[in-house]
Amino acid sequence: MKSLLFLVLISICFVEYHTLNFQLEPGRIIRIQENGPRLSVEAERAKVISHRGGNATLPCKFIRDFPAAGSASHKIRIKWTKLTSDYLKEVNVFVAMGHLKRSYGSYQGRVHLQGASENDASLVITDISLDDYGRYKCEVIEGLEDDTVVIGLDLRGVVFPYFPRLGRYNLNFHEAQQACQDQDSIIASVDQLYDAWRSGLDWCNAGWLNDGSVQYPITNPREACGGRNAVPGIRNYGYRDKDKNKYDAFCFTSNFKGRFYYLIHPTKLTYEEAVQACLKDGSQIAKVGQMFAAWKLLGYDRCDSGWLADGSVRYPISRPRKRCSPDEAAVRFVGFPDKKHKLYGVYCFRAQN
Incomplete structure (x- = not known):
């Protein structure tokens, strides 16, 4: 009898309070409603992998268990933001409501909704940059109902x-x-x-x-x-x-658009001569990141020490061998020699227009 009375009391409390929020862990709230969630947002996967210069589609779709309201005040609003590394701030990326659409900052002209169906809020990002890496939040709002999901964009x-x-x-x-x-x-x-x-x-x-x-x-x-x-x-x-x-x-x-190469030159060069030699060849002296990308992502291998833009001298080895990094594949670091030393070649980079 006492058990039955307890269940009745629980049922009355549940009906009385339509929504209860339980804080299970930081950033995660489970909402229990009388008739279940009215609007929910979900993603088919938690992370998307792409590369610099490529495209990516961040999945997001919403599900409603009620008919769309006809008034303008109940139009669906889709908002995409990027979470910062400290997770306390958000950067606006894209907002859409009906025919009104707006992108922000460096995302202007590079983002749009996929729109594969009326419930599709997936975001397409084109010409991905290194700064696009991170976690994105998809938020869908309709009237007093809203829900969110977070998707990560990773780069090779x-x-x-x-x-x-x-x-x-x-x-x-x-x-x-x-x-x-x-x-x-x-x-x-x-x-x-x-x-x-x-x-x-x-x-x-x-x-x-x-x-x-x-x-x-x-x-x-x-x-x-x-x-x-x-x-x-x-x-x-x-x-x-x-x-x-x-x-x-x-x-x-990550990947780059262009050509990284060791410049064949009849003599060894000082730093300034190296800079000018690349310019004369229609390129610029390469940067450290470009050498690492060519080595890791393209398998670039060259056993010749060459100047780079920061004044360092390095060379990339993908196939370890005697006198050229015998123990491991690596970008070998010679140091920051006197820029007037005429002892090294040069690595150049020609950007693709």
Whole structure:
């Protein structure tokens, strides 16, 4: 009898309060309604993978269990935003309501709704840039009803460590961002560094990531890198002062549109001669990110040390061999020599119009 009375009381409370919100975990709320959800949004997959210069469709569709209202105040509004690395801010990407559509910032002219059906809110992004990488939120609103879903846009590419001519541990967070940008890349994310570590990246110097944390990947534990008896993994210094603390940077780059090549020249060159030689050949002196992309994504292999735009000298080896990185495929770093030394060739890059 008591059990029956308890069930009746629960039923009365459930009818009385049409919607109950239960906070199960940060950012996730489950809504229980008297007659179930009236508007729901879903995505067929949580992540889409593309590359720089390519296209991507971020899936999103909405389901209603009520007929569309005829008044203008109940028109469906679709809003796409990009979540920032600190997850506290959102950047407007695209908004549509009926025939009214608007894109924002760098997305103007590059985004539109797929519109495969009347319930399709999927977003198409064309000519993808490195900055497009990240997490996007699809929000559908109709009257007092709304729901959201988050989809990640991942890019095929390569993570590489970077420090400037000044030496290691000379970049605050903002300088690290700029240093990556100057080398045709962006500052890497935690997920990108993790994927690079799983692919074998081993680097014993801490570097900034895009969320403001400082970390480094170790596949071969040793005394100077957390201890010989430590397990392989990503060492994490935590979040640091973006203005005062100084470290290296981990950069990420993807496919490029153009041609990366070693310039055949009759003599070795100083840095300035290298810059001019590429210009004379209709190109520009290549950047570090372009060398890493050519090496990792195109299998570029050349056992000739050459100048790059930042004043460093490097060469890419995809097929390890004697005298040319015998132990591993890698971009070999010679250093930042005196720019007046006439000891090296040059790598050039010709952008595709």
